[in-house]
Amino acid sequence: MGDNIYHSLSTYRKQLARHLQNTVDEGLLNLSRATQEGLERAKQFTLEVPTVVVRETSTGSQMMRFEKMSKSLGDTGLGKSLDNLASKAKHVENTRLDRLRARNAFYGNKVDDVLEAGSKVGKDIDGKIFGRLELANKSHPKTGIKFDQEGFPIFDSFGDMYLEPEDYLKSRGTHFDRASKDLYQQIMANDELARRFTQEEIELFKKGSVPKRFTWHHHQKPGLMQLVDRRIHRQTGHIGGYSIWGKGN
Known part of the structure; x- marks a missing residue:
């Protein structure tokens, strides 16, 4: 502790x-x-x-x-x-x-190196974790992405999934593989979700890969992975879950 x-x-x-x-x-x-x-x-x-x-x-x-x-x-x-x-x-x-x-x-x-870490951090500091405080309740000057009151970005998500706690401290590649394969299973069971992607993209998810226009965002909430626009994610400097509850903490 x-x-x-x-x-x-x-x-x-x-x-x-x-x-x-x-x-x-x-x-x-x-x-x-x-x-x-x-x-x-x-x-x-x-x-x-x-x-x-x-x-x-x-x-x-x-x-x-x-x-x-x-x-x-x-x-x-x-x-x-x-x-x-x-x-x-x-x-x-x-x-x-x-x-x-x-x-x-x-x-x-350093976008991808800063977003995930978890429950222990939250408990150790009275349940509060913080991102870019200078952007709290504001929009990112370059991409217009809004930030919440704790300074974390609110991305538009094309698909969510939760990693197992035992995977939190594994590599980013492992996280992406787990997330893509989980999303594939969701797509197979949800026609509305499937319509968001091309058949080629769905095949990539099946293999544990990520289509070029997307990336997996490590949300500040422990284990939560969100599929977001790659370019917007890259250009929106933020503190990510990978450095809060993941291997980067």
């Missing part, structure tokens, strides 16, 4: 750390953009600059006088300083954007 608590806390600690890192980077990103906008507006300010003007009179003599001339701040030496500051703010923006993109691309590409 202690090991489970340790691993669970480690998982949530990483999630929280990533969420805080994103929050800081997004905050600085917004600040740098606001700074750039403010500096750009400042350059448009007009100054009344006292200027010595030499004019020639009708008699041929010269007369000096002070006149006020309008000059934008961007055309002065101070304007160049503002450009330097704006350049630095732009560098901050680019740096933060790069960090956010790299971090979220990494976790987004």
Whole structure:
């Protein structure tokens, strides 16, 4: 039990750390953009600059006088300083954007490595497990998939099945094999379900394979496997059951 608590806390600690890192980077990103906008507006300010003007009179003599001339701040030496500051703010923006993109691309590409683990984890932390908290009750920015209040994605499922508890810690390939063969049995007994697939796809399920347009999603609920759209699943970065109740925990 202690090991489970340790691993669970480690998982949530990483999630929280990533969420805080994103929050800081997004905050600085917004600040740098606001700074750039403010500096750009400042350059448009007009100054009344006292200027010595030499004019020639009708008699041929010269007369000096002070006149006020309008000059934008961007055309002065101070304007160049503002450009330097704006350049630095732009560098901050680019740096933060790069960090956010790299971090979220990494976790987004780890899609399949994060969804399944189970009852023990739930009990060890008072029945609560959490996914991507920053997306709780929101939609994924890339795919539009909605996330529940615990931060888990709600995919459209083409077929569900439950693995046996003794299979939880087996490989992903074993999970897919078990799930596909179970779905085949369901298809054989359910004409409505069968109409969702082509005959070729049904034959693949029979062999324990998965058609190209699908993949098996490890739901956060222990043992639950859902057949979902492969592309949407891949592009929807999420925490999966394989890292909660499966071998990846």
